[in-house]
Amino acid sequence: MKRFFQNSFLVLCTLALAMTAACSSNGASNANNRNDNGASPGASNSSDSGNASEESDGPFGKYDPPITMRATMIETDFLNEGDTVEDNVWTRGYSEELGVQVKYDWVVDGANAGEKMNITLASGDLPDLLGVNQSQFKQLLEAGQLEDLSEVYEKYASPQLKEFYSSGADGLLPARSDDKLYGLTYYSGSYDTSPMLWIRTDWMNNLGLKPPATMDEAIGMIKAFAEEDPDRNGKDDTYGIQLNKDLFGGGDFNPVGFANGYHAYPGHWFKDDSGKASYGSILPEMKTVLGKLQEMYKAGYIDPEFGTKDVAKAGETVMSDKVGLFFGYMTSPFSVSGMIKDGSTADWLPYPIPSADDKPALVQNNMSFGSIYAVRKGYEHPEALIKLMNFAVEKMFGESAAAESANYLGSSGQGFQAAPVRLLKPNKNVFIYQNVVAALEANDPSALNTEEKSYFDGITKYRGGDKSQWWFERIFGPDSSQKVIQQYIDNDAITMNEWVYPPTDTMVSKGGTLGKLELETFVKIIYGQAPVDAFDKFVEDWKKLGGEKMMEEVNQVLQ
Amino acid sequence: MHLISRPYRMFLVFNSVVLAFLALLCLFPIINVLAVSFSSSSAADAGEVVLWPVGFTLKSYDFVLQGGEFNTAFLYSLLRVALGVPIGAVITMLIAYPLSKESHAFPQRTLYVWIFVFTMLFNGGLIPTFLIIKEVQLLNTIWALVLPGAVSVFNVLLMLNFFRGLPKELEDASLIDGASHFRTLWSVYLPISLPSLATILLFTLVGHWNSWFDGMIYMNHVDKYPLATYLQSILNLTAIPQTNLTLEQAILLKSVSSRTARAAQIFVAAFPILLVYPFLQKYFVKGLVIGSVKG
Numbered sequence: 001m002k003r004f005f006q007n008s009f010l011v012l013c014t015l016a017l018a019m020t021a022a023c024s025s026n027g028a029s030n031a032n033n034r035n036d037n038g039a040s041p042g043a044s045n046s047s048d049s050g051n052a053s054e055e056s057d058g059p060f061g062k063y064d065p066p067i068t069m070r071a072t073m074i075e076t077d078f079l080n081e082g083d084t085v086e087d088n089v090w091t092r093g094y095s096e097e098l099g100v101q102v103k104y105d106w107v108v109d110g111a112n113a114g115e116k117m118n119i120t121l122a123s124g125d126l127p128d129l130l131g132v133n134q135s136q137f138k139q140l141l142e143a144g145q146l147e148d149l150s151e152v153y154e155k156y157a158s159p160q161l162k163e164f165y166s167s168g169a170d171g172l173l174p175a176r177s178d179d180k181l182y183g184l185t186y187y188s189g190s191y192d193t194s195p196m197l198w199i200r201t202d203w204m205n206n207l208g209l210k211p212p213a214t215m216d217e218a219i220g221m222i223k224a225f226a227e228e229d230p231d232r233n234g235k236d237d238t239y240g241i242q243l244n245k246d247l248f249g250g251g252d253f254n255p256v257g258f259a260n261g262y263h264a265y266p267g268h269w270f271k272d273d274s275g276k277a278s279y280g281s282i283l284p285e286m287k288t289v290l291g292k293l294q295e296m297y298k299a300g301y302i303d304p305e306f307g308t309k310d311v312a313k314a315g316e317t318v319m320s321d322k323v324g325l326f327f328g329y330m331t332s333p334f335s336v337s338g339m340i341k342d343g344s345t346a347d348w349l350p351y352p353i354p355s356a357d358d359k360p361a362l363v364q365n366n367m368s369f370g371s372i373y374a375v376r377k378g379y380e381h382p383e384a385l386i387k388l389m390n391f392a393v394e395k396m397f398g399e400s401a402a403a404e405s406a407n408y409l410g411s412s413g414q415g416f417q418a419a420p421v422r423l424l425k426p427n428k429n430v431f432i433y434q435n436v437v438a439a440l441e442a443n444d445p446s447a448l449n450t451e452e453k454s455y456f457d458g459i460t461k462y463r464g465g466d467k468s469q470w471w472f473e474r475i476f477g478p479d480s481s482q483k484v485i486q487q488y489i490d491n492d493a494i495t496m497n498e499w500v501y502p503p504t505d506t507m508v509s510k511g512g513t514l515g516k517l518e519l520e521t522f523v524k525i526i527y528g529q530a531p532v533d534a535f536d537k538f539v540e541d542w543k544k545l546g547g548e549k550m551m552e553e554v555n556q557v558l559q
Numbered sequence: 560m561h562l563i564s565r566p567y568r569m570f571l572v573f574n575s576v577v578l579a580f581l582a583l584l585c586l587f588p589i590i591n592v593l594a595v596s597f598s599s600s601s602a603a604d605a606g607e608v609v610l611w612p613v614g615f616t617l618k619s620y621d622f623v624l625q626g627g628e629f630n631t632a633f634l635y636s637l638l639r640v641a642l643g644v645p646i647g648a649v650i651t652m653l654i655a656y657p658l659s660k661e662s663h664a665f666p667q668r669t670l671y672v673w674i675f676v677f678t679m680l681f682n683g684g685l686i687p688t689f690l691i692i693k694e695v696q697l698l699n700t701i702w703a704l705v706l707p708g709a710v711s712v713f714n715v716l717l718m719l720n721f722f723r724g725l726p727k728e729l730e731d732a733s734l735i736d737g738a739s740h741f742r743t744l745w746s747v748y749l750p751i752s753l754p755s756l757a758t759i760l761l762f763t764l765v766g767h768w769n770s771w772f773d774g775m776i777y778m779n780h781v782d783k784y785p786l787a788t789y790l791q792s793i794l795n796l797t798a799i800p801q802t803n804l805t806l807e808q809a810i811l812l813k814s815v816s817s818r819t820a821r822a823a824q825i826f827v828a829a830f831p832i833l834l835v836y837p838f839l840q841k842y843f844v845k846g847l848v849i850g851s852v853k854g
Binding site: 075105106107108109110111112115116119122123125188192251313315316317319320321329330331334337338339341368370414417424429475 | 600601604605606607685686689690693699775776778779780781788791792793795804805806807808809810811812813
């Protein structure tokens with residue numbers, strides 16, 4: 001036993017020594033990092049392929065010998081049979097057709113990926129391919145850690161990729177700085193961010209009501225749902241409309257669509273008639289909206305506990321048969337799908353936002369993009385990123401898609417989630433809707449692509465009695481949220497948020513405070529704890545506390 | 560009983576009511592999670608479940624027992640505990656024993672104690688610590704979860720004070736009989752320190768079982784997540800602010816296990832710890848020292 005303790009003591013001492021040694025060597029390597037200006041120690045990993053690679057030209061040119069690209073990845077379940085996150089149809093495709101071997105430094109789940117990336121950035125050992133969010137991108141850009149991609153993009157991007165990025169708007173805008181391009185975006189268009197009105201149709205039919213054509217009719221319907229016992233159970237246990245605690249900043253069950261009906265655009269930056277950018281939440285139209293919401297709250301039309309409910313909790317209230325109407329998005333069926341089950345007659349239908357007056361209502365859209373993909377400064381093959389993106393677009397939407405997309409997308413149609421860089425056809429969902437509906441009418445899915453086919457199958461299953469497939473019908477069917485979006489597009493009823501850039505300095509320093517002030521004031525007004533006129537005071541405070549500065553900065557960028 | 564005065568009796572009643580209320584307050588979330596885990600998912604989604612399962616089903620437990628990642632994480636947590644608890648306990652004992660000696664026997668004692676206490680109050684911060692773990696090549700290994708927290712100064716102080724409370728005569732007797740310090744620690748101090756050792760084991764065990772942050776920052780693959788990190792990540796995924804979900808995000812969220820399955824996972828994860836308490840209970844006995852020294 002004595003021997004044992006002596007041994008363990010020895011181990012301890014060795015460990016302590018190792019720790020100290022590590023501290024000093026660590027300091028040295030840090031200094032190194034600073035000296036060679038960003039070229040991280042990881043560069044040696046890929047240098048074996050260094051000059052050897054011939055200029056492999058063209059968007060799909062293959063590297064010979066193959067190159068290595070270090071990247072990071074988010075864990076996914078959407079894999080083909082037998083594939084893993086490290087070795088799947090995408091990684092094999094990259095290496096066989098492009099000669100790019102993607103190696104992951106880490107693979108974590110989506111919830112922790114942002115934090116993990118922050119630590120990676122702080123540690124200084126950057127992977128070659130950086131899938132980052134907007135503020136991380138800004139941080140890297142300002143530290144001079146990103147490779148300029150302007151030239152390689154022009155040279156290597158396939159025509160289809162360029163077409164995708166120019167669909168609707170400039171999809172690369174968030175990754176541009178000083179007329180240079182520093183990354184590619186996961187640009188998905190903007191139409192899917194359109195707010196819309198969701199109504200519980202079984203209640204509407206119970207009360208013999210018609211879909212509202214004006215905001216007043218919508219409020220009339222909310223009143224009827226709250227007061228006329230729409231579920232016919234003889235009890236006064238329903239509300240007209242559900243909100244969530246984040247109000248205009250929240251997801252489903254927010255009043256953004258309601259505000260759009262009154263031509264107010266909360267949280268949006270846009271140029272007014274004079275050409276000057278202003279912020280939607282502080283314009284006079286907002287006051288009307290808050291006044292209406294306050295009236296409805298007083299009359300008991302709104303769930304009185306909304307101020308404590310996040311989207312999930314608000315969804316619980318809706319799914320417990322308490323609410324008949326809400327403003328949401330095209331993905332709202334996911335928030336209420338739990339109540340569509342055997343033995344229940346509940347059903348929801350989406351409608352376009354009605355207008356409060358004779359001016360047609362415009363719905364507010366955001367340019368929607370997920371990650372930004374950038375390349376570490378000093379990586380020898382910055383064009384490899386462009387090639388990976390060309391590859392993704394080609395396999396899913398290009399000429400080879402007909403033969404190969406099924407393999408790359410898998411049976412779920414979601415296989416692209418296993419690729420380290422992703423881009424789907426921007427605004428694709430509305431086209432999918434058109435194709436799926438045409439196929440349903442003709443009862444012939446043969447012309448559909450893999451993704452479309454999976455939605456077609458879902459709708460067929462739902463119609464065959466499988467209620468868990470309901471959301472397919474309500475998103476892509478003939479009466480669906482995408483149909484509403486199609487109507488918005490046809491009627492030119494969309495207005496864009498013009499601010500697509502990383503936050504300005506004042507937004508970073510004051511944005512949080514101002515957002516809180518906005519939310520608190522609005523909730524107080526709706527709760528009736530403050531008069532509607534408190535809005536004027538809020539606008540003054542907002543400007544004084546940094547809003548004025550913010551508007552200046554935004555105007556400078558947008559000019 | 561009649562000696563108890565009226566005000567005191569009132570105090571007793573009041574006291575029991577408050578304590579009972581506090582106990583219920585602690586119990587309620589556990590019972591709620593348990594009830595949700597046994598309920599049908601539509602009832603749970605509608606928020607109908609409070610204390611009793613609605614639409615009783617064992618489906619979620621079925622799911623948990625099949626779930627591959629959950630099992631991997633569970634085993635990894637067991638490994639972490641199996642390594643972390645003994646290492647932690649041995650190191651704690653080895654530090655506490657010399658530091659419990661009087662200053663004349665161990666002159667620099669106070670200095671060393673202060674060095675340890677200093678680390679209790681100040682630390683290197685997240686990024687420097689991460690860099691150290693990375694540079695000593697511990698990243699993505701089980702040792703990154705075990706070694707950085709192996710010395711718990713709080714436990715050391717606890718043990719140290721317990722040792723100081725023991726009669727000095729025990730040590731004297733042992734040394735006179737020719738035992739070394741290691742022998743004294745092992746054969747004399749350890750057997751009579753079981754109550755405080757049990758406390759330390761419990762603290763380390765619960766600490767290792769519940770800590771998730773180190774798993775998140777030091778591990779590079781979901782396969783190597785300990786259970787707490789895995790649970791944190793799936794619970795967190797459903798709490799993303801759901802503004803303007805894209806279709807792909809919404810499908811992803813839907814593919815995450817349902818609320819009832821998550822409740823079952825939480826419960827299965829908490830169960831081993833709940834089991835440990837009664838087994839350690841018997842070591843929490845006082846008075847082991849009584850009678851060890853005579854005269």
